[in-house]
Amino acid sequence: MNAIILSAIWAVIMMLGSFMVKRKGNFRHIAAFGLLVLFVANIADTYGYSLFNFNNHGFLQFTRFGYLFNSIAIFSSLIYVLITGKEISRYGNHTAEYFALIFFVMCGVSMLAFYNNLLTLFLGIEIMTIPLYILTGSDKRNMKSNEAALKYFLMGSFSTGIMLMGIVFSYGGTGTFSLDVSRAGIPNLYNHVASFLEIVGLLLLLVSLAFKVSAAPFHFWTPDVYDGAPSVFTSFMATIVKAAGFIAFIKLCLVRMTATSAAIDWKMIFAIIIIATLLVGNITAVFQQSVKRMLAYSSIAQAGFMLFSLFSVNDFAKEGILLYSAAYSLATIGIFAVLVKMKDYTFEGYNGLAKKQPLLAATNTVFLLSLAGIPLTAGFFAKYYMLAAVVKTGSYLWLVIVAVLFAAVSVYYYFRVIQAMYFKDGNAETEAITPSFKAGLLLVAALIILIGVYPGIILNWLYF
């Protein structure tokens, strides 16, 4: 409860700050401090020190899983603000408002971590995405940003409509919005019609959530939006928001879809979505010329891996999705932090970066290796947990082989960046690099290697 309320309060503080604080540079420090407060408050909440105690009538459910994800999300956004926060002031005069919107997004993310009712699911998704429409279009004079904002908005509200229809049908089938269904009599309908309505509702919910996490048949907006949005905000959208979408998705799967698995083969549906997502994401990423667009497709490919947790809904999958969201968020934030500093976003723009900025190149290599899933980086254990979860379910084992093959494909396009940085001659131009930025990158790279060696430092929090 702490995180939900404090993030909304801090968003209002940021908005007030826009006319109370004169120096633009200070907003970033206020925001970083706010995220630190949120992080501490959330950890205190985990151990029972809640500032706000009231009966929420089962709309929210506070579990260790939700708390841990929330801590990961807040920590990632703290890192995000610390290393790329300075770039936010590039887009217009409304720096404080952008930070305020980021806090509103955090409020939505916290709601998704704790929701226990389809109403809070809907509200959480909306609180999270509406500020993102604004952030996507924040570069007002840039046509690409405008187009991305409009596309994101139209696709986002379309999928919201589908989600609402799904919620209503599932309400008609079960008679409750609560996640844990107790079939409170619906006598006007025959029983099989009720379960039919529920299945249709869950299918519509699946489609709309697949839209939000950009899984394959519904991914087409992702490359355009990620490419068009200002790079700083793409970094936020592709990491924390996407991970929150997956958390919402897996909570729905754990309860509702397991309950109806007798009536419909969810595993097969998810297997098809996973194969399509991995195929589209990896194969298209190979042919990209711009690193930013390659990262957009790679985020689709990574979503394919995260979908494995929805396929095999067990304890291993729950641990895996937390590890994956931490590993993926940290690595992608790091890569985008370097990308924002580059003058040229194409692969050629990275040529010879290792000679001019050895530290940037080295840390960027760690991030790329982590995304590719090379051992000793966080990405390896994240992928390992996902595949191990599938093996534990005991069915569809060929999915694991397909996933490993596609992971091998992904190595190609991640290594293209490393090759450009180290083995090609060129004159990679960057913006001015401050020592604190370098320190931030080093911190993220160290964290990634630390998680890669001891994944327990995250997962132990789930139990102790």
Added chain:
Amino acid sequence: MPIQYYIALASCLFCIGVVGVLTRRNAIIIFMCIELMLNAVNLLLVAFSKMSFGAHPGASEIAAGTDAQLFVFFIMVVAAAEVSVGLAIIVMMYRNIHSVDINFLNRLKN
């Protein structure tokens, strides 16, 4: 009236909205179609709410089905927030290219 009629009507409205979103090229009209989808949802929610209420006769369950009506208000509020952001985005685009035709949205492809 049986609940099936309401389900059929709401599904028709919803499908009209979906087809409109997928086929029309004008951003404002797409927007209207999305609103149509949301209103089909509202209609069905109220119908289901009444159905749930009818399922629990007697004073003990006077609150049965009110959660669906509550949901309708939330949808209306969120839709209003979405409209304000969406229209702002459309106006921003209109200022730059003097058109609200989404066929202009193909620059990102290359």
